[in-house]
Amino acid sequence: MAGTTRINQHIREVQSVADGKGSTRDKVITQSWARCIADYHLDPLVLQEAYIVPHTQLKEHRERLDKLIRTAKYGLDALYRQVADLGYVLMLTDAEGVTVDFQGDTSLTWELKKSGLYLGAEWSEERAGTSGVGSCIYTGEALTVHQSDHFDATHAPLTCTAAPIYDVDGSLAAVLDISALQSPEPKASQALTLQLVTSCTRRIEMAALMNAFRKEWLIRLSQSPAFLDVDPECALAVDTDGRIIGMTHSAQRLLSGIQGSDWRTPSSLLGHFFSDFFNIDINELPALSRALPTEERLVATTSGELWFAHAIAPQPSSVKRRKKVVSGSLSVLYGDDAKMADLATKATTLSLSDLPLLLNGETGTGKEYLAKAIHQSSSRKNGPFVAINCAAIPESLIESELFGYADGAFTGARSKGKKGLIEQANNGTLFLDEIGDMPLSLQARLLRVLAERELLPLGATKTVPVSFRVLAATHKALPDLVKNGSFREDLYYRITGATLALPPLRDRNDILWLTETLLKKIACRPVRVSNAAGLLLERYDWPGNIRELENILQFALAFCDGDELMLEHLPEQLVDARKRSSKCSDIHSVDETLKVLEACEWNISQAAKALGVDRSTVHRRIKKAGIKRRYDTE
Numbered sequence: 001m002a003g004t005t006r007i008n009q010h011i012r013e014v015q016s017v018a019d020g021k022g023s024t025r026d027k028v029i030t031q032s033w034a035r036c037i038a039d040y041h042l043d044p045l046v047l048q049e050a051y052i053v054p055h056t057q058l059k060e061h062r063e064r065l066d067k068l069i070r071t072a073k074y075g076l077d078a079l080y081r082q083v084a085d086l087g088y089v090l091m092l093t094d095a096e097g098v099t100v101d102f103q104g105d106t107s108l109t110w111e112l113k114k115s116g117l118y119l120g121a122e123w124s125e126e127r128a129g130t131s132g133v134g135s136c137i138y139t140g141e142a143l144t145v146h147q148s149d150h151f152d153a154t155h156a157p158l159t160c161t162a163a164p165i166y167d168v169d170g171s172l173a174a175v176l177d178i179s180a181l182q183s184p185e186p187k188a189s190q191a192l193t194l195q196l197v198t199s200c201t202r203r204i205e206m207a208a209l210m211n212a213f214r215k216e217w218l219i220r221l222s223q224s225p226a227f228l229d230v231d232p233e234c235a236l237a238v239d240t241d242g243r244i245i246g247m248t249h250s251a252q253r254l255l256s257g258i259q260g261s262d263w264r265t266p267s268s269l270l271g272h273f274f275s276d277f278f279n280i281d282i283n284e285l286p287a288l289s290r291a292l293p294t295e296e297r298l299v300a301t302t303s304g305e306l307w308f309a310h311a312i313a314p315q316p317s318s319v320k321r322r323k324k325v326v327s328g329s330l331s332v333l334y335g336d337d338a339k340m341a342d343l344a345t346k347a348t349t350l351s352l353s354d355l356p357l358l359l360n361g362e363t364g365t366g367k368e369y370l371a372k373a374i375h376q377s378s379s380r381k382n383g384p385f386v387a388i389n390c391a392a393i394p395e396s397l398i399e400s401e402l403f404g405y406a407d408g409a410f411t412g413a414r415s416k417g418k419k420g421l422i423e424q425a426n427n428g429t430l431f432l433d434e435i436g437d438m439p440l441s442l443q444a445r446l447l448r449v450l451a452e453r454e455l456l457p458l459g460a461t462k463t464v465p466v467s468f469r470v471l472a473a474t475h476k477a478l479p480d481l482v483k484n485g486s487f488r489e490d491l492y493y494r495i496t497g498a499t500l501a502l503p504p505l506r507d508r509n510d511i512l513w514l515t516e517t518l519l520k521k522i523a524c525r526p527v528r529v530s531n532a533a534g535l536l537l538e539r540y541d542w543p544g545n546i547r548e549l550e551n552i553l554q555f556a557l558a559f560c561d562g563d564e565l566m567l568e569h570l571p572e573q574l575v576d577a578r579k580r581s582s583k584c585s586d587i588h589s590v591d592e593t594l595k596v597l598e599a600c601e602w603n604i605s606q607a608a609k610a611l612g613v614d615r616s617t618v619h620r621r622i623k624k625a626g627i628k629r630r631y632d633t634e
Contacts, residue, residue: 006153006156010153010156011045011153014033017030017034025149026149029130029149035125036130042152047154048129048152051128053098057098059479061096061100062101064094068204068208071207072176072204075200075204076090076176076200077103079197081452083196084105087180088193089112089117090102090178091121091123091177091179092177093133095137095172095174097123097124097134098120099119099121100174101493102118103451104451106490109444115157117181118490119490119493128155129151130151131151131155132144132161132177132179133162135162136177137175142194142197142201143194145160146187158179160178161178162176162197163176163200166205168213170247176197176200177197205249205250206232209236212246213237213245213246215314216238217238217285218235218237218311221234221235221251221254221309225295226294234248236248236251238285241282242274242282244274244277245271246270252266252269256268258277259277277301278299286311288309295308297310326341329373329374330344330370330373330377334514337508337510339503343370343501343502346498346500347370350374351374351378352377352378354469356470356495357470358435358495358496358498360499360502365504365546366545368387368431370500371431372431374429383425383429385428385429386422386425388402388422390436392434395439398439403420403458404420404457405420419457420455422468426466426468427468429468429469429471430471431471431472432470432471435472435478435495436475436476436478436481443487443488470494478492478496505545512534516528516529518550522554526563527557528563532599532603533565535610536610539610540574552570553565555570556569567606593611593621594622596610604619
C-alpha cells in the first residue's frame with residue numbers, strides 16, 4: 001500500500017510540473033520531466049519496464065564503440081573495484097543510451113536486469129524518461145538522477161550518477177554511469193559518486209587523445225604544477241602548423257571560454273591556431289618539455305589566465321612502413337597458407353595486449369596449439385599456461401577444480417586445501433577450452449572472477465586476488481547459445497575482446513607441410529611422404545581436422561617399416577572416402593587423373609587407389625585424353 005501511495009504521489013508531482021507549477025526539484029530534473037511529456041509523449045501513468053535491445057543490435061552498438069571500450073577498460077575496472085562493495089553497478093553506454101559494457105554483482109543478475117542496470121539496456125530519455133544516462137546525453141553535463149527524480153516511477157528506487165565521455169573532436173561518444181538498486185534517501189549522499197565518475201571520464205578522454213595523436217604535438221594543462229605530469233585537467237593536440245586538431249572535453253570548455261563561444265559547437269574551435277588562445281607560438285612548444293622544472297612551464301591564455309603546460313613532441317615515424325612480423329611461436333602453426341598467415345598476423349598483434357580472445361573453429365583445428373602460441377608470444381610467457389577443458393571435468397567436481405578449496409572444506413580433503421586451476425594461472429594465461437559447454441551455474445562464478453579479478457575458494461572466507469590473460473575456445477556458435485539462454489550474454493562479452501577463427505583443415509593449402517611437421521614430431525626416424533600418399537591426403541575431406549590427420553599418421557607409421565610413407569600404409573577409410581566422392585562428381589576427372597598418374601609415375605594401380613576408382617576407369621580416362629600410356633605397371 002505504501003509503495004502504491006508513493007507511486008501515485010510521484011505521478012501527481014510529474015503532472016504538476018508538466019502543468020507549469022513550481023517544484024523543489026533541481027531545474028535539470030523538472031526540465032527533463034517537461035521534455036518527456038511534451039517532446040517524447042511519455043505518460044507518467046504508464047509504468048514501463050526496462051528495455052533490453054536484441055542481441056544482434058547490441059553487437060552493432062558494441063562494435064561501433066569497440067575502440068573506446070578497449071581504451072576505457074583499465075579505468076572502468078579500477079573504478080568498479082572502488083564502488084562494488086557499496087552496492088553499485090557500472091554501465092558504459094553509447095551516445096544513444098545503449099549499455100555496451102557493464103560490471104555488477106552477478107548474484108543480483110535478475111534484479112539488475114529487471115531494473116535495466118544491465119548489458120544492452122537502453123536509457124535514452126525518449127525510451128526511459130528522466131534518468132542519469134538519458135539526461136546526461138541531452139544536457140552533455142555530469143549529473144545525478146536520484147530515486148524519485150526519475151520520470152518513470154518504475155525507476156524510483158534507483159540512484160543513477162552519469163558523466164559524459166567526449167570524443168577527440170568534441171562530439172559526445174559515450175556516457176559512464178554508476179547506479180545502485182538502493183541508496184540513502186538524501187541526494188547529497190551521491191556527491192562522492194559524482195566526483196568519482198567525472199574523474200574517471202576525464203582520464204578516459206585523456207587516454208583516448210594520447211592514443212589518437214601520437215604523431216602530433218600534445219599539450220597537457222593544469223592549474224597546479226604538482227599535478228601537471230600525473231593528472232592534468234585537460235589536453236589538446238596540435239599539428240605541425242600549430243592548428244588544434246583534437247581535445248579533451250575540459251580543454252573544449254577552456255578554449256570556448258577564451259573565445260567566448262558555446263562549448264557545444266566544437267567545430268568553432270578545431271582548426272584554429274594554438275596561438276589564438278595562448279600567448280605562445282608553435283616553435284616555442286619544445287620549451288614546455290620536461291627539460292624544464294614544472295614551475296617554470298607557465299603559459300598565459302589570451303584572456304589572461306595562467307596555466308602550467310607540458311608539451312609532448314610528436315613520436316617519430318619511420319620512412320618505410322615496417323611489415324608486421326609474425327612471432328616465432330605463431331609462425332610454426334602454418335606453411336604456405338594465406339588464411340593461416342593472416343590469422344597468425346592478427347594473433348601476433350593481439351598477443352601484445354591482455355585483451356581476452358575467443359578462438360573459434362571446428363573440433364580438431366588446433367585451437368589449443370594457437371592458444372599456447374599466443375601465450376608464448378605475450379608478455380606473460382614466463383607465467384603459467386593453464387588449460388581447462390570445460391566439457392571434460394565432471395559437473396560435480398568442476399567447482400572445486402576451478403576455484404580450489406580451503407583447508408578442511410571437505411571431509412578427507414588434503415589438510416592444506418588445494419589451489420584451483422584458475423588460481424594456478426595467476427600471472428599467466430588461463431585457457432578455457434570448450435567454453436560453450438560450461439554449466440550456467442559456473443558461468444556466473446567465472447564472470448565474477450573475470451570482473452573483479454579475485455576468487456573465493458570453496459570453504460574460504462577471504463578472497464584471493466588473481467591476474468591472468470583469458471583465452472577461450474569453442475566449436476559452437478556462442479551468439480546462438482546466448483540467444484537460446486544457455487550461455488550468459490555478459491560472460492560472452494567478457495571473453496570476446498576479439499575473435500580468431502581457425503579454418504578447417506579441408507580449406508587449408510598446407511596439408512603436406514602440416515603432414516611433414518607432424519611426422520617429425522611423432523616419428524622416431526626420418527620419414528617422407530610418397531607422391532601418391534600425399535595426393536590422397538590432400539584430397540581427403542578431413543572431418544576430424546588436424547586431430548584426425550595426426551591419428552592417421554600414427555596408424556600409417558605402425559605399418560611403415562622404411563623411410564617412405566606409401567599409399568598402402570594409409571587406412572582404408574581414406575580410400576573409401578575418395579571412392580564415395582568420386583561417385584558424387586566427375587568434374588575435371590580426366591585432368592585430375594593425369595595429375596595423379598604423374599605423381600604415381602604412371603603406376604595404374606596406385607593411381608586408381610589414390611583416385612578411389614578401379615583400374616579400368618583410369619584406362620578409360622587415359623584413352624579419353626588421347627594419351628598413350630608410358631607405363632602400365634601393375
